[in-house]
Amino acid sequence: MSLLNKIFGDANEKYLKSLQPIVAKINFFEEGFKSFSKEQLKERTSEFKSRIAKGEKPDNILPEAFALVREAAKRTLNQRHFDMQLAGGIVLHQGRIAEMKTGEGKTLTATLALYLNALEGKGCHLVTVNDYLAKRDTVWMGQIYDVLGLSTGCIVHDAAFVYDSEYNTESQPSNLKTQNNSREFRMGEQDKERDETGSFKVVESYLRPVSRKEAYAADITYGTNNEFGFDYLRDNMVYGLEQKSQRDFHYAIVDEVDSILIDEARTPLIISAPDQESSKWYQEFSRIVPKLNPKEDYEIDEKMRAISLTESGISRIEKILGSQNIYEEKGIKYLHHLEQALRAQAINPADQKPLFAKDRDYIVKNGNVIIIDEFTGRLMPGRRWSGGLHQAIEAKEGVQVQPESLTLASITFQNLFRMYKKLAGMTGTAATSAEEFHKVYNLEAVIIPTNKPMIRADLQDLIFKTEQGKLEAVVKEIKERNKKGQPVLVGTRSVEKNEYLGKLLEREGILHQILNAKNHEREGQIIAQAGRMGVVTIATNMAGRGVDIMLGGYAPSNVKSQNSNFKTEESEEYQEWKEEHEKVVSLGGLHVIGTERHEARRTDNQLRGRTGRQGDAGSSQFFVSLEDDLMRIFGGDRIKAIMETLKIPEDQPIEAKMISGVIESAQSKIEGMNFDARKHLLDYDDVLNKHREIIYKKRKEMMEIENWKLKIESWMKNDNEKKALEEKAKELGDNFSSVARFVALRTLDALWMSHLENMDSLRDSVRLRAYGQQDPLVEYKSESHKMFKDLLSVIETNIAQTIIRVGLSQNPSIVRQNQSVVSSGAKNKIGRNDPCPCGAINPATNQVYKYKKCGMVSAPYHKGQK
Secondary structure: OOHHHHHHOOHHHHHHHHHHHHHHHHHHHHHHHOOOOHHHHHHHHHHHHHHHHOOOOHHHHHHHHHHHHHHHHHHHHOOOOOHHHHHHHHHHHOOOEEEOOOOOOHHHHHHHHHHHHHOOOOOEEEEEOOHHHHHHHHHHHHHHHHHOOOOEEEEEOOEEEEEOOOOOOOOOOHHHOOOOOOHHHHHHHHHHHHHHHOOOOOOHHHEEEOOHHHHHHOOEEEEEHHHHHHHHHHHOOOOOHHHOOOOOOOEEEEEOHHHHHOHHHHOOEEEEEEOOOOOOHHHHHHHHHHHOOOOOOEEEEOOOOEEEEOHHHHHHHHHHHOOOOHHHHOHHHHHHHHHHHHHHHOEEOOOOEEOOOEOOOEEEEOOEEEEEOOOOOOEEOOOOOOOOHHHHHHHHHOOOOOOOEEEEEEEOHHHHHOOOOEEEEEEOOOHHHHHHHHHHHOOOEEEOOOOOOOOOEEOOOEEEOOHHHHHHHHHHHHHHHHHHOOOEEEEEOOHHHHHHHHHHHHHOOOOOEEEOHHHHHHHHHHHHOOOOOOOEEEEEOOOOOOOOOOOOOOOOOOOOOOOOOOOOOOOHHHHHHHHHHHHHHHOOOEEEEEOOOOOOHHHHHHHHOOOOHHHOOEEEEEEEEOOOHHHHHOOHHHHHHHHHHOOOOOOOOEOOHHHHHHHHHHHHHHHHHHHHHHHHHHHHHHHHHHHHHHHHHHHHHHHHOOOHHHHHHHHOOOHHHHHHHHHHHHHHHHHHHHHHHHHHHHHHHHHHHHHHHHHHHHHHHHHHHHHHOOOHHHHHHHHHHHHHHHHHHHHHHHHHHHHHHOOOOOOHHHHHHHOOOOOOOOOOOOOOOOEOOOOOEEOOOOEEOEHHHOHHHOOOOOOOOO
């Protein structure tokens, strides 16, 4: 305990004590709700809504509301919220982060705060890390909300659903096919299956497909962080208010909050469109880079994942290309492609592995390069590396190279989630990142005690000289524990290492399950059975996160008949499970092995947290080699020299506080670097976010304008323009308002897209000003302010001038496909990179503007164009 805690007391404990009177009130109301019928439960929800609508604060209703949710959970899931879960629910309602250990029931805890905040009728979001968990929790927890009279929606990558207890899909699961095919029997069997396997399996029969707008209109909506973000951006690109799917951001709980708000916060969400400019160079560069010598021609900074060509490398490339001076002859764009190809294919001399490696950073599936999330080991379909890196890797792998893209809209997770009026989060590991949560999101982390004492044994790390020696020791450890029948869960950092370890176990004749990005569809089912006797599971990073591992496997129903509420005799299946459960406990519970330390301590703690749930027996241990990335980059050479001096064999481990200290120091350094990277990204995006808010507000206002003629007239400065407007209004007739609205939104979007591109270029250019003793961020803010001021000054003028020149297209089908009602009247097609016919000079280059920079947006400097 620190000196400050001794003097002032532990702030976390003080806060938890302040919650005890509220928990006592909830327990007081519990007894009264036991006799309520289903109708009375729904009536009480209506009563709560009415009280809030009349001005009563949700805090006053909290004890009754939480007790009502607890009663609904007992009836539908046969689960009763523990007192510590009630405390967690209060923490979430108050807009804090609840740190709850694995197995403490975060999914059930969230129902309390979601129900209470949904009573305001403004919609609540539960944000989770993947589609599987979003669907599983909608079906599993949807029962509670349904009994209480609230609707539940679900948003996934390619679909949207609402929970419907009456909905039944045509195709039934194979284990439910029976001669008795009555609807009541089928639904009863599916409900039984859901009760037994709902913690890891999605019973699709309760998910009714709907539009995204309907899913967002539900009282509570489950979905992934990516989908909520992309839908927000898409909503700000529509051409009518009725096309928007989301409501205002009211309240959200972020599940696995550390993964979403910290680990993924370095990657912004971007919606883009294909840019028809050069994609041809990628294949050329993919052939050039392998000819370079890794030790002589380029240097790699592993910490920053950056590469720079040496003088030797530049000379070699110039020789291959037959160029005298590549910088003068080829230009910046050409060099940019070269740099990305180099990043995609460069071999690190230190470990002879690519900087971006297949089956570690990405996989190739169905002719597509799909990114693997470095923190969870899960696939990220639809996400692409920016700046041409993804195209360079596609060329490297010999698949079709997709065109580069222009940014249409973008936002960071930091700014997306700060838009919610109230934000909360839950995870098993928040304390180590409490400072970042507070600084960036103004979120306070509260550690919720476990319901039962934690008895897990966390063993000292074993350190080996080489990776091969480490893996041999891991296999030996697995073999010994497997011989006894003890279940083992092994965590690896990549698909490549995951599969290599699997082959080593196969050679030893050890049966095992492999879980990685290639078979993530079975994620829940595999991980739920990881606690069974003799089961060995090898998983990448935290694959299976969010699914509870029970010793002995998942527990079947302990009631013989599902149709009777009075029989309590244990079923044969339950008796068998109970025997296996007790055997696994006697063997020491689930043993977790980490095959290397991760960059963040949180990830190590998450892996350890897979065992020792709810007071279960369990143990964990990390096997580390001095050839692991973390050790090699941050000081492993010194320790390796000591081990070689002492002549320690490869397969003999050492345990030393000094080495553990080096590991912790390395992790702290990386966490600090990553925090700085995220803070750096946020500092720049905060500037752009102000621009984004103003533009999106203008866009919404434009969609609400009814009298467009009057509005455009107010933007015009002379009588000639007003006269031209009158003529155009007569020409378009009843179509004028719809055409004007579309032209205005189209013009605004084109200007905004150009602004995003210019801001991106500005960000690259201000970095160089640091050499002149100028702060790049200050320069960025100053320059971007001028650029945005210029943007705002031309919006209205551009719209007014474009309206005067437009005409209706003669082909309605083309209008719909291209979302365009504007005819430019140009006889000859102008290329995007051709000089604009207006002849306007770009003051930055003293050359005629390219058409994509000028003509597309109908800039005011078009000299006399009609």
